[in-house]
Amino acid sequence: MRSNEENSLTVGGLDWMTILVYTVLVLMGWINIYAAVYDEAHSSIFDISQRYGMQLIWIGVSAFIAISILLIDDKYYHILAYPLYWFSILVLIGVLLFGKEVNGAKSWLFGIQPSEFVKFTTALALARYMSSYSFDIRNLKHLLHVAILLGLPVLIVMLQNDTGSALVFGSFLFMLYREGFNGWVYVALIMIISLFIFSFLLEPTALLIVLILVCVVGEGMTNGNWKSKAIYLAGLALGSTLIYTVCQLLLSIDISWYLSILIAATLSIGVVILYAYRYKINNILTFILLFFGSLGFTYTVDYVFNNVLQIHQQKRILDLLGLESDLNHWGYNVNQSKIAIGSGGFTGKGFLEGTQTKFNFVPEQSTDFIFCTVGEEWGFIGSAIVIILFVILILRLIRMGERQQEPFGRIYCYCVASVFLFHVTINIGMTIGIMPVIGIPLPFFSYGGSSLIAFTILLFVAIKLDASKHNESPFVNQ
Amino acid sequence: MNRSNRIRTLKGTVLLIAVVILLRLFYIQVLDETYKTNAANNVLRYMVQYPPRGEVYDRNGEFLVQSKEAYDLMVTPREVHDLDTLLMSRILEIPVEQLREELAKARRYSPYRASVVVKQLPKETKLKLEEHSFPGFYTVYRTVRSYPTKMAGNLLGYVGEVNERIIERNPYYRSGDYIGMSGIEQAYEEVLRGVKGVKIEMVDVHGVPQGSYANGIYDTLASPGVAITCTIDARLQALAEELMQGKVGSVVAIEPETGEILVMASSPTYDPDELVGRERGNNYMKLLNDPRRPLYNRAVMSPYPPGSTFKVLQGLIGLQEGVLVPEQTYPCHGGYPYGRGMKCHAHSSPRDLKGAIQTSCNAYFCYVFRNIIENKKYKNIEEGFDVWGDYVRSFGYGRKLGSDFNGELNGNVPTSAFYDKAYRGRWNGLTIISLSIGQGEMGCTPLQMANMVATIANRGYYRIPHVVKRIHDRDSIDSRFYEKHYTKVDSRHFDPIVEGMYMAVNEGGTGHVAMVPGLDICGKTGTAQNPHGRDNSTFFCFAPRNNPKIAVSVYIENGGFGATVAAPIASLLTEYYLTDTIKRPDLVERIKTMQIAYPYYEKQRGK
Known part of the structure; x- marks a missing residue:
C-alpha cells in the first residue's frame, strides 16, 4: 500500500518531489553563476555574452530534453543501452584524436564535453548487462565483463588526461555494493586509502606498530582468546627490545627500532603458524597475509606518489593533508575558496554582496568552485539547504531504485545516485578543504552546458523509468 | 536481511558524508573567525587622507611656519601607455634617467598598485602635469612646511618622514607619514598634525580599485591640524x-x-x-x-x-x-x-x-x-x-x-x-x-x-x-x-x-x-x-x-x-x-x- 502522501507526490506516476528538488537546484545554480560572473557593466540576465546568459539557454535546452525524456517510451533505454554505449565510446576515441585541449585535458569536441554523457551511457550499459537473468555478481567472468564495461571509458578519459572525470566511474562501486559485490573489497579499499594517508602522516616505526596492532586486534575480534593475543604482543615487544639491545651493545650494529620490530614480527610468524596448526584456526593465515600485504603497500606508496601522480596531483594531496602549504601557488585555490566560504558566516553576505566572489579572488568560480558563491553569499544556512537538497535527491533516487520491479531500473537508479553522490562529495569537499582538488562540476550549479544537460538526462531517465514502472504494474504493490 | 542491511549501509553512508560536510561548513563559517579577517585583508584597502598640518604664528600674528600644498606623483604602471618620459621629466625638472628608474621601481613593486614617483611637487608642477594627460598617473594631496621668516630653525624644528622605530612605538603612524622631528614641530606634534582620515576602498584580485566599501559609511575625513601662536617675537x-x-x-x-x-x-x-x-x-x-x-x-x-x-x-x-x-x-x-x-x-x-x-x-x-x-x-x-x-x-x-x-x-x-x-x-x-x-x-x-x-x-x-x-x-x-x-x-x-x-x-x-x-x-x-x-x-x-x-x-x-x-x-x-x-x-x-x-x-x- 502506498500512502496518500506518496500519491500526492506522484501525480501521473511522476516523482514530483524529485522534479521539484531538481528545479530548485537548477535555479539556485543559475543565481549563483549570475553572482559569480556579475559585473555592473553587464547586468541583463539575457546577455549571452555572459555566462549567466548562456547558462539560461542551457537551462532551456535541459528543460526541453527533460520533457522529451518523459514523453519517450522507456523501453528504448533497455534496447538502446549497448548501441548508445558503443557510440559514446567511439565519440570518446574521436575526442582523443580530434578534440580540443582545455586546461590540460583534451576532452572537448565541437564545444561539448562527451565524457559528461558517457556516465549516462555507461550507467545504461551496466544496468542492461547486470539485469540479465544469467548475471551473477559472484561469477568472476561476469565481474570481468563489468570491469571491461567500466574500464573502457575510464581508460579513454584517462588518456584525455581528465583524471577527475575518470575517477567518477569509481563511484559505481556504490551501486555494485547494492547488487551484492563482495564486502571485503570495500574493507580492503578503505584500508588502502587509510594506509595511503597514514603512510604520509605517521613515522615508519609508528605505522609498523599500528599495522601489527590492527592485525592482532582484527584476529582477536574474529577468533576471540584475547589472552593469547596479549601474550603474543608482550613477546613481540620483548623480542624486539632484545634484538635491539643485543645488536646495539654486543654486536655493535647500529640497528633501528623499525628493523628490530620487523625482524621480531617476521620471526614470530613461525610461532603463529604453529599456533594456528595446533588449534586449527585457518583464518590466521589471512591476517598474516594482510600484515605483509599492507607492509608491502606502504613501500609502494612513495613510488606511486612520486612516479605515477602528476606534480599538481602530488601537491594537492600534500596540501590537503596539511603537510605542505604554498598559498600563493598550489594551495591558492583551496585557500581562497575556504576564505570565501568561511567569510560567509551563518547567514551569508547576501546576493551580489560577496566581496571575494565579486572581485574574483577564487579562480574557476563559476565552474568547479561555484560552491564558494553559495557559501559566501548565502552563508551556512544557504550551504546547508543545498546539501540537504542533494541528500534528498540521492535518497530519492535510492528509493526509486528500490521500488523498481526490474533490476534494470534499479541498477540504473543506483548508478545515477552514485554519480551524484560522488560529484557532490568531491566538489563541495574540495572547496572546504576536506577532499583533494579534483576538477569535476557540482551538478546543476557549475557553469557548462554539457554537464547540466548530462545530469538532467541522467536524472530524468531515472524519473521516467520510475514513473513507468508504477503505471504498468499497479497490482504488484497490493 | 543482507540486502536491506546493505541498503541501510548505503543510505547511512550518504547521511554520514552530508553530516561531515555540514560540520566542516559550520566550523569554517560560524566558529572560525580567521576566514573573515582573511577576506577583509583580501579585499579592503585603507587609503589614508592626509590633513594639512597646523600653522605656527609669532606673538604678533606673523607666520613662522606655513603649510604649503604639495603633491606626490603616483603611478599605477599597468595603466600607463604612450608615455613621453622626456616631456614628463622636463615638467618634473628631474633627469629623465631618474624618472625611468623610478618607473621601473614602481613596476617591480606591483604593476597593479600605485607607487610614488616623485614626492612633494609644487602646485604649479601639478597643474602643468594636468595640462598634458598622462594616463596611469595621478597626484595625491600632501602638505609641506615652509618657513617664511627663514629663522629660528632650532626653535621651530623640522618635519620628516617617520622611520621604522617611530612606527613600532606609535601605531598612529604609517610608512610615508610625516612627523615633527625637533623643536616646536616635535613638541606640539599631536596638535599640529591633525587627524588622518581613511577611505576604505575595495580592490579585486589584481588590486584594482572597485569602489568604496559599504558606500563609505566607515570612511572618515581628515581633520586639519590646529594652528599655534608662539610666544616668539x-x-x-x-x-x-x-x-x-x-x-x-x-x-x-x-x-x-x-x-x-x-x-x-x-x-x-x-x-x-x-x-x-x-x-x-x-x-x-x-x-x-x-x-x-x-x-x-x-x-x-x-x-x-x-x-x-x-x-x-x-x-x-x-x-x-x-x-x-x-x-x-x-x-x-x-x-x-x-x-x-x-x-x-x-x-x-x-x-x-x-x-x-x-x-x-x-x-x-x-x-x-x-x-x-x-x-x-x-x-x-x-x-x-x-x-x-x-x-x-x-x-x-x-x-x-x-x-x-x-x-x-x-x-x-x-x-x-x-x-x-x-x-x-x-x-x-x-x-x-x-x-x-x-x-x-x-x-x-x-x-x-x-x-x-x-x-x-x-x-x-x-x-x-x-x-x-x-x-x-x-x-x-x-x-x-x-x-x-x-x-x-x-x-x-x-x-x-x-x-x-x-x-x-x-x-x-x-x-x-x-x-x-x-x-x-x-x-x-x-x-x-x-x-x-x-x-x-x-x-x-x-x-x-x-x-x-x-x-x-x-x-x-x-x-x-x-x-x-x-x-x-x-x-x-x-x-x-x-x-x-x-x-x-x-x-x-x-x-x-x-x-x-x-x-x-x-x-x-x-x-
Whole structure:
C-alpha cells in the first residue's frame, strides 16, 4: 500500500518531489553563476555574452530534453543501452584524436564535453548487462565483463588526461555494493586509502606498530582468546627490545627500532603458524597475509606518489593533508575558496554582496568552485539547504531504485545516485578543504552546458523509468 | 536481511558524508573567525587622507611656519601607455634617467598598485602635469612646511618622514607619514598634525580599485591640524639672529611676568626651509657635518659655566641665610687671598653688596660663599653646601625647567656627595671656591640663565618659560605655565641685588656699555673661563627696573669680557623690544660684523 502522501507526490506516476528538488537546484545554480560572473557593466540576465546568459539557454535546452525524456517510451533505454554505449565510446576515441585541449585535458569536441554523457551511457550499459537473468555478481567472468564495461571509458578519459572525470566511474562501486559485490573489497579499499594517508602522516616505526596492532586486534575480534593475543604482543615487544639491545651493545650494529620490530614480527610468524596448526584456526593465515600485504603497500606508496601522480596531483594531496602549504601557488585555490566560504558566516553576505566572489579572488568560480558563491553569499544556512537538497535527491533516487520491479531500473537508479553522490562529495569537499582538488562540476550549479544537460538526462531517465514502472504494474504493490 | 542491511549501509553512508560536510561548513563559517579577517585583508584597502598640518604664528600674528600644498606623483604602471618620459621629466625638472628608474621601481613593486614617483611637487608642477594627460598617473594631496621668516630653525624644528622605530612605538603612524622631528614641530606634534582620515576602498584580485566599501559609511575625513601662536617675537628673533652672526652662543629673552619666551636663538642657526623638499637629505648632511654644529640647540642643551652673573645668586642666598647684610663690606686688593687665591680686577675697596655687584668683585663673593657653606648652624661643610645647592636649584638650575620645548637638558649643580667622591672626602670651602663666581662644576643652559634673570625681575618667582602662547582650538595652554614658582629667597632680599645690577649698567659698572637712557636696564656681566680658548662673554639683564617687560640672557662662546659682545646684544634687544627703534645703528653694525674665531670648532672639521 502506498500512502496518500506518496500519491500526492506522484501525480501521473511522476516523482514530483524529485522534479521539484531538481528545479530548485537548477535555479539556485543559475543565481549563483549570475553572482559569480556579475559585473555592473553587464547586468541583463539575457546577455549571452555572459555566462549567466548562456547558462539560461542551457537551462532551456535541459528543460526541453527533460520533457522529451518523459514523453519517450522507456523501453528504448533497455534496447538502446549497448548501441548508445558503443557510440559514446567511439565519440570518446574521436575526442582523443580530434578534440580540443582545455586546461590540460583534451576532452572537448565541437564545444561539448562527451565524457559528461558517457556516465549516462555507461550507467545504461551496466544496468542492461547486470539485469540479465544469467548475471551473477559472484561469477568472476561476469565481474570481468563489468570491469571491461567500466574500464573502457575510464581508460579513454584517462588518456584525455581528465583524471577527475575518470575517477567518477569509481563511484559505481556504490551501486555494485547494492547488487551484492563482495564486502571485503570495500574493507580492503578503505584500508588502502587509510594506509595511503597514514603512510604520509605517521613515522615508519609508528605505522609498523599500528599495522601489527590492527592485525592482532582484527584476529582477536574474529577468533576471540584475547589472552593469547596479549601474550603474543608482550613477546613481540620483548623480542624486539632484545634484538635491539643485543645488536646495539654486543654486536655493535647500529640497528633501528623499525628493523628490530620487523625482524621480531617476521620471526614470530613461525610461532603463529604453529599456533594456528595446533588449534586449527585457518583464518590466521589471512591476517598474516594482510600484515605483509599492507607492509608491502606502504613501500609502494612513495613510488606511486612520486612516479605515477602528476606534480599538481602530488601537491594537492600534500596540501590537503596539511603537510605542505604554498598559498600563493598550489594551495591558492583551496585557500581562497575556504576564505570565501568561511567569510560567509551563518547567514551569508547576501546576493551580489560577496566581496571575494565579486572581485574574483577564487579562480574557476563559476565552474568547479561555484560552491564558494553559495557559501559566501548565502552563508551556512544557504550551504546547508543545498546539501540537504542533494541528500534528498540521492535518497530519492535510492528509493526509486528500490521500488523498481526490474533490476534494470534499479541498477540504473543506483548508478545515477552514485554519480551524484560522488560529484557532490568531491566538489563541495574540495572547496572546504576536506577532499583533494579534483576538477569535476557540482551538478546543476557549475557553469557548462554539457554537464547540466548530462545530469538532467541522467536524472530524468531515472524519473521516467520510475514513473513507468508504477503505471504498468499497479497490482504488484497490493 | 543482507540486502536491506546493505541498503541501510548505503543510505547511512550518504547521511554520514552530508553530516561531515555540514560540520566542516559550520566550523569554517560560524566558529572560525580567521576566514573573515582573511577576506577583509583580501579585499579592503585603507587609503589614508592626509590633513594639512597646523600653522605656527609669532606673538604678533606673523607666520613662522606655513603649510604649503604639495603633491606626490603616483603611478599605477599597468595603466600607463604612450608615455613621453622626456616631456614628463622636463615638467618634473628631474633627469629623465631618474624618472625611468623610478618607473621601473614602481613596476617591480606591483604593476597593479600605485607607487610614488616623485614626492612633494609644487602646485604649479601639478597643474602643468594636468595640462598634458598622462594616463596611469595621478597626484595625491600632501602638505609641506615652509618657513617664511627663514629663522629660528632650532626653535621651530623640522618635519620628516617617520622611520621604522617611530612606527613600532606609535601605531598612529604609517610608512610615508610625516612627523615633527625637533623643536616646536616635535613638541606640539599631536596638535599640529591633525587627524588622518581613511577611505576604505575595495580592490579585486589584481588590486584594482572597485569602489568604496559599504558606500563609505566607515570612511572618515581628515581633520586639519590646529594652528599655534608662539610666544616668539619674530622681529626680535630676527634681530637676535642678525646680531649673533659669526658667533657661537645663544640668546634667550623672556617676558618675566608670564614666562613667555620672546627670543630663543642658537647660533649658528640654519634656514629651516633647507630641511624641506628634495634637497633635504643633502642639506641635512651638510648641517650635520658643520663643525659648529648648527643643529645643536645651545639655548636648551649647552651647559655653560654662568660666570659672574652667578654672583647675584650668591648675594641672594647670603642675605636669606643671614650671613650677609647689604651694608657688609669686604676688602679687595687684587683678589681673594686665601687658599690658591682668586684674582680680581682693579676697583675701589672696600665695597658693600651693591658695589660688589656693580664692579663684579670676585673677592666679595668668595667671602659670601664661604660664609654660606661654612655656616656654624650646619654640622659640617657638606650640609652647608647642600643647603646652598637647594637654593641654587630653587632658581631652576640643575634640572629641566619643564618647558614645552623638547630637548632641554639638566645642566649641573654639584652636590657634596659629588665632591666627597671627587676629593675622597677631603675638601673644604677653598677647594670649591671657584663656584662662588660661577666657575668650576656649575653648568647652566642659556634658558636657565634667562629664567634666573626673569626671577630677579619678578623679585623672587618665575613661571616656567614656554614657547607656545595659544593653541587655536583651546582656551588655555597647559596649566603648569600659569603657576608661580617661588625661590627659597624672600622677595625683600632682591632689592639690594636689583640696585647693584642697576648700578652695574647705569652708574659706571661693568655693564656700562648696555646702558640706554630712560630704559632703566638692570644687568650683570659675566666672563667665564673656557678651557677651549678665550673666555666666554655673557650678560643678563632685565628692563625696566620697575615692572619689567623683558629679561634677556646672552652667552657668546669665546666672546671675551661680558661687556665686549654679550652686553651690547642684550642691550640692543631690550631697546628694540621696549621702544621699537634702535638709536645705535653703528653698534648694531659693529656687533653684526664682529666675527669671532673658533679654532676649537674648526679643528674638529677634520674629524
